[in-house]
Amino acid sequence: xxxxxxxxxxxxxxxxxxxxxxxxxxxxxxxxxxxxxxxxxxxxxxxxxxxxxxxxxxxxxxxxxxxxxxxxxxxxxxxxxxxxxxxxxxxxxxxxxxxxxxxxxxxxxxxxxxxxxxxxxxxxxxxxxxxxxxxxxxxxxxxxxxxxxxxxxxxxxxxxxxxxxxxxxxxxxxxxxxxxxxxxxxxxxxxxxxxxxxxxxxxxxxxxxxxxxxxxxxxxxxxxxxxxxxxxxxxxxxxxxxxxxxxxxx
Numbered sequence: 001x002x003x004x005x006x007x008x009x010x011x012x013x014x015x016x017x018x019x020x021x022x023x024x025x026x027x028x029x030x031x032x033x034x035x036x037x038x039x040x041x042x043x044x045x046x047x048x049x050x051x052x053x054x055x056x057x058x059x060x061x062x063x064x065x066x067x068x069x070x071x072x073x074x075x076x077x078x079x080x081x082x083x084x085x086x087x088x089x090x091x092x093x094x095x096x097x098x099x100x101x102x103x104x105x106x107x108x109x110x111x112x113x114x115x116x117x118x119x120x121x122x123x124x125x126x127x128x129x130x131x132x133x134x135x136x137x138x139x140x141x142x143x144x145x146x147x148x149x150x151x152x153x154x155x156x157x158x159x160x161x162x163x164x165x166x167x168x169x170x171x172x173x174x175x176x177x178x179x180x181x182x183x184x185x186x187x188x189x190x191x192x193x194x195x196x197x198x199x200x201x202x203x204x205x206x207x208x209x210x211x212x213x214x215x216x217x218x219x220x221x222x223x224x225x226x227x228x229x230x231x232x233x234x235x236x237x238x239x240x241x242x243x244x245x246x247x248x249x250x
Contacts, residue, residue, distance in 0.1 A: 031085040040070035040087060047098060048086075048105045055196055057109045059084035077228075079208040081108040082117055095208050103202035106193035116185050123181070124174035179225035187230055190243045199242030203235050 034040065044065050044080055052060040052068075060068050075089035086108045096104065113116065193202055210231050229237070 030080045034080075034082050034085070034087065035070060036222075038070075038072040038075075038087065040072045041069050041090075042067055044104075045101075046070055047102055051102055051105055052109060055106065055113065058114055060086075060109065061114050072197040076213055078213065079104050079108055080110040084112065086112075089212075092212055096205060096211065097201070098199050099201035100205040100208070103193055103199075104205050105195040106195075106203065107189045108195040110189040112190070114185075116189075120182070123178050128174060143250065173177050175225045175227065179227050182227040184227050187234070187237055190234055190238050194238060194241040194245055196227060199238045201246070203238055206231060211250060217238070 002003055043067075048069060049065060068085065070085060070087050071090040071093055073090055075087060078089050078092040080087045086105065088104075093101070190202065218237070
């Protein structure tokens with residue numbers, strides 16, 4: 001009888017451990033890295049949970065409520081989604097009214113539904129990794145013949161050059177090549193968010209973000225890829241979508 005009670009107790013503890021770690025165990029690798037690097041703090045939000053149910057965001061809903069949303073001390077874009085997690089800049093979160101929070105959440109949920117983070121990884125990192133691998137193989141395959149050519153006479157220098165090329169391809173070229181695609185993703189998520197949230201609330205949330213993190217153009221910014229539509233263009237597109245929604249519902 002005592003052994004049976006011990007066994008039952010162990011089973012209950014095992015089940016409880018599984019339930020408590022369910023959310024953490026299902027975290028995507030990228031989400032887990034983000035949480036640790038950003039020293040993110042989890043919080044719960046019933047309004048966001050209800051919105052996730054309405055939008056059927058399965059990646060969010062399959063996690064336990066304690067590990068769906070996180071606050072970080074600094075996030076330039078105000079809010080960020082990653083696989084199955086949504087991160088909020090703590091100051092920005094405190095500025096948002098309930099309707100604005102739902103509008104921002106709807107935008108980020110659309111990123112998750114459309115797997116934009118995975119697609120971005122594939123388009124911005126996979127090609128450079130492939131190129132870097134090919135360069136590395138060529139360096140090793142032709143190491144003997146390259147020994148007579150400066151600066152390839154040293155294998156260490158050759159590897160360093162390979163890493164430099166990989167960094168160039170991974171950090172520079174893909175962002176320029178995919179800048180328009182990134183802007184289209186943001187526009188798509190804005191317009192889709194209007195279907196589930198208040199368009200004017202989304203606009204006011206964007207304006208608050210612009211005041212919190214104002215753009216400071218300098219002489220170098222003109223050479224950087226533009227991955228977000230302008231605030232003016234986003235407001236215009238959101239209002240068009242909101243008017244269309246109002247017309248259809250009337």
